[in-house]
Amino acid sequence: MADPVLKIDGLEVLFPGFAGDVHAVNGVDLDVQPGEIVGLVGESGSAKSVTAMTALGLLPTGAFRQSAGTISILGRDVATMSEREMNKLRGGDVAMIFQEPQTALNPTKTIGKQMLRVIELHSDLRGMAARDRAIELLKDMRINDAEEILGRYPFELSGGMRQRILIGMAFACSPKLLVADEPTTALDVTVQRQVLQLLHAKARQTGASVLFISHDLAVISQFCDRIYVMYAGRVVESGPAQKVLGNPQHPYTAALIEALPEDADPGAPLASIPGTVPNLVNPPKGCAFQARCRHAHAACDSRPVLTDVGSKHQAACWLREEISA
Amino acid sequence: MSFLNVIRRRLMFLILVLFGVTVITFTISNLIPGDPARMIAGDRATPEIVQNIREDLGLDKPLPVQYLRYLEGVVQGDFGNSIRTRRPVLEDLRIFFPATLELALTALFFATALGIPLGVASAVWKDKPIDHFVRVIAVTGISTPAFWLGLLVILLFYGNLGWLPSGGRIDPSLEMPTRVTGFLMIDSLLAGDFQAFGSALKHILLPAFTLGFVHLGVVARQVRAAMLEELQQDYIRTAKANGLSRFKVVFTEALPNAMIPSITVLGLALGDLLYGAVLTETVFAWPGMGAYVVNSIQALDFPAVMGFTVVVSLAYVLINLAVDLIYMAVDPRIREVS
Ligand SMILES: Nc1ncnc2c1ncn2[C@@H]1O[C@H](COP(=O)(O)OP(=O)(O)OP(=O)(O)O)[C@@H](O)[C@H]1O
Numbered sequence: 001m002a003d004p005v006l007k008i009d010g011l012e013v014l015f016p017g018f019a020g021d022v023h024a025v026n027g028v029d030l031d032v033q034p035g036e037i038v039g040l041v042g043e044s045g046s047a048k049s050v051t052a053m054t055a056l057g058l059l060p061t062g063a064f065r066q067s068a069g070t071i072s073i074l075g076r077d078v079a080t081m082s083e084r085e086m087n088k089l090r091g092g093d094v095a096m097i098f099q100e101p102q103t104a105l106n107p108t109k110t111i112g113k114q115m116l117r118v119i120e121l122h123s124d125l126r127g128m129a130a131r132d133r134a135i136e137l138l139k140d141m142r143i144n145d146a147e148e149i150l151g152r153y154p155f156e157l158s159g160g161m162r163q164r165i166l167i168g169m170a171f172a173c174s175p176k177l178l179v180a181d182e183p184t185t186a187l188d189v190t191v192q193r194q195v196l197q198l199l200h201a202k203a204r205q206t207g208a209s210v211l212f213i214s215h216d217l218a219v220i221s222q223f224c225d226r227i228y229v230m231y232a233g234r235v236v237e238s239g240p241a242q243k244v245l246g247n248p249q250h251p252y253t254a255a256l257i258e259a260l261p262e263d264a265d266p267g268a269p270l271a272s273i274p275g276t277v278p279n280l281v282n283p284p285k286g287c288a289f290q291a292r293c294r295h296a297h298a299a300c301d302s303r304p305v306l307t308d309v310g311s312k313h314q315a316a317c318w319l320r321e322e323i324s325a
Numbered sequence: 326m327s328f329l330n331v332i333r334r335r336l337m338f339l340i341l342v343l344f345g346v347t348v349i350t351f352t353i354s355n356l357i358p359g360d361p362a363r364m365i366a367g368d369r370a371t372p373e374i375v376q377n378i379r380e381d382l383g384l385d386k387p388l389p390v391q392y393l394r395y396l397e398g399v400v401q402g403d404f405g406n407s408i409r410t411r412r413p414v415l416e417d418l419r420i421f422f423p424a425t426l427e428l429a430l431t432a433l434f435f436a437t438a439l440g441i442p443l444g445v446a447s448a449v450w451k452d453k454p455i456d457h458f459v460r461v462i463a464v465t466g467i468s469t470p471a472f473w474l475g476l477l478v479i480l481l482f483y484g485n486l487g488w489l490p491s492g493g494r495i496d497p498s499l500e501m502p503t504r505v506t507g508f509l510m511i512d513s514l515l516a517g518d519f520q521a522f523g524s525a526l527k528h529i530l531l532p533a534f535t536l537g538f539v540h541l542g543v544v545a546r547q548v549r550a551a552m553l554e555e556l557q558q559d560y561i562r563t564a565k566a567n568g569l570s571r572f573k574v575v576f577t578e579a580l581p582n583a584m585i586p587s588i589t590v591l592g593l594a595l596g597d598l599l600y601g602a603v604l605t606e607t608v609f610a611w612p613g614m615g616a617y618v619v620n621s622i623q624a625l626d627f628p629a630v631m632g633f634t635v636v637v638s639l640a641y642v643l644i645n646l647a648v649d650l651i652y653m654a655v656d657p658r659i660r661e662v663s
Pocket residue numbers: 015022024042043044045046047048049050051063280
């Protein structure tokens with residue numbers, strides 16, 4: 001089997017702070033195989049973004065510390081890569097799109113200038129050839145007046161248009177991995193669906209793997225082959241999307257699905273579960289979900305590890321251990 | 326909003342400002358006790374001579390008439406004659422204003438050429454030694470009186486080291502280059518006279534440093550704040566995700582945008598420098614507007630004082646116009662508004 005495009009092992013990330021270190025990521029294992037679309041789901045603050053940004057080296061230097069774990073991209077350990085090699089990777093083999101299309105583009109540069117920048121940085125295309133490539137990318141994103149859009153500034157365009165441009169830019173150099181961090185959360189529902197379909201089609205067509213971060217269980221279930229459910233900086237359940245969502249094995253996943261109203265809009269944000277996420281300055285020693293779990297019992301004072309609960313289906317919960325034992 | 330609209334608006338504003346400024350200075354000039362005709366005539370003149378002079382200058386007419394006459398002249402570029410130097414005021418201004426402007430622009434160049442890199446460095450290396458260093462410079466700059474700093478650098482570079490002259494614009498033994506721009510450094514280069522250029526440069530270093538030092542810190546702090554603001558914007562993250570190097574992210578993405586809010590500060594600084602030059606000129610015997618206007622006030626030389634006021638107001642309005650236009654040129658969002 002080919003190398004996984006992304007493999008994260010035992011990742012721990014903390015943010016030093018006055019009130020103590022914020023332990024945002026507490027031992028995450030995750031992999032994305034070639035051509036796979038993998039979902040990362042969890043409540044706000046569960047460290048989906050931090051995990052993804054650490055993998056790509058996009059967290060602001062100085063603000064965080066990776067205290068444990070290894071990350072490899074396309075079979076190479078990023079810790080051994082120079083800044084230069086990482087720059088070559090980012091925007092080339094690995095692309096990322098973010099949640100806020102309204103602010104993700106430089107406000108004082110035209111779309112064309114920003115697109116050509118990526119294309120020229122990672123390919124041999126120059127001048128008209130690079131421009132043609134930009135137009136082609138925009139057309140793929142169903143932007144018809146592409147030539148005209150190249151001369152526009154971001155503030156002249158709608159959010160949906162900007163996100164389509166950013167997706168086009170992300171695919172500029174045929175990435176092998178695309179990390180999409182809630183790419184449609186800021187868009188309105190009809191636009192969301194359209195943008196998601198474009199993203200999905202483009203990924204399938206180019207064979208790019210996608211790490212898709214989302215709040216939205218409905219979207220995740222349609223869109224992803226496999227999912228990871230995160231809670232308080234840990235993976236609590238993972239497996240094929242249909243299995244995890246159809247037959248959740250972790251009480252947190254089950255609560256997420258239960259909290260989803262029957263007639264929920266496809267674009268509705270993650271419904272809320274009673275209780276609050278644990279304080280990450282002093283993360284719980286045992287199961288992080290303990291305080292909100294209706295099945296909590298004595299064993300939960302120590303931390304459960306991910307164990308197989310079905311084929312390719314894993315959950316980190318003492319309940320499953322005991323049942324299967 | 327188009328460039329033409331902005332220019333038109335600013336020029337209308339200019340007319341209002343000039344009107345206001347001339348009315349005020351004219352009124353104040355005439356409230357100050359003292360009789361210019363008598364000053365011109367001298368102590369031993371007979372009352373008839375004084376009266377003649379008064380009539381010649383139109384000083385016997387009612388104030389509004391005098392004002393209108395003055396305004397009529399100004400519109401045609403005639404600021405009247407200086408009572409003290411007996412030359413047309415415009416001629417005096419042509420000599421002294423470029424000297425001040427050359428000093429102010431050199432000081433601004435010094436403040437920006439050092440202030441921008443220092444500001445960028447202190448934002449990129451926030452809370453590192455360079456950042457603390459810039460903070461010290463800024464505080465020192467703001468709290469150091471210019472005349473004191475001026476005397477200090479004269480003492481050091483002229484008195485102790487003997488590297489630089491203590492005052493004036495150029496070595497008096499050298500021939501002045503033909504006046505084209507009034508900026509000695511440029512005129513000497515135009516004349517191909519490198520000796521004169523070298524001397525002019527040496528003469529301007531200390532006063533420009535003294536004058537610019539306050540603003541060095543101001544510029545550095547402004548650029549630092551604007552850079553910190555830009556560096557945490559989402560588009561910076563996109564640029565990194567696109568594989569731009571750290572260097573490019575700072576200099577081609579963040580810095581141009583950080584300079585937009587800094588333009589206003591630079592415009593204000595230039596206005597401040599023109600005004601601040603008056604004091605610095607005194608310390609360095611710099612033959613500019615500062616010395617000219619102080620002497621004119623003492624001599625009750627109203628046409629000269631008014632000419633100075635008009636030119637400085639004009640400069641302020643034009644600087645603001647330039648700031649507006651630069652803003653529009655660099656920020657597409659402003660071009661678009663309304
Ligand atoms: N720069 C930072 N400095 C300090 N703490 C941070 C920083 N970035 C993130 N964190 C903390 O890390 C934790 C995880 O944040 P993260 O943004 O990854 O969550 P998320 O799962 O992406 O949430 P959301 O769904 O809201 O995007 C949060 O507790 C957050 O407060």
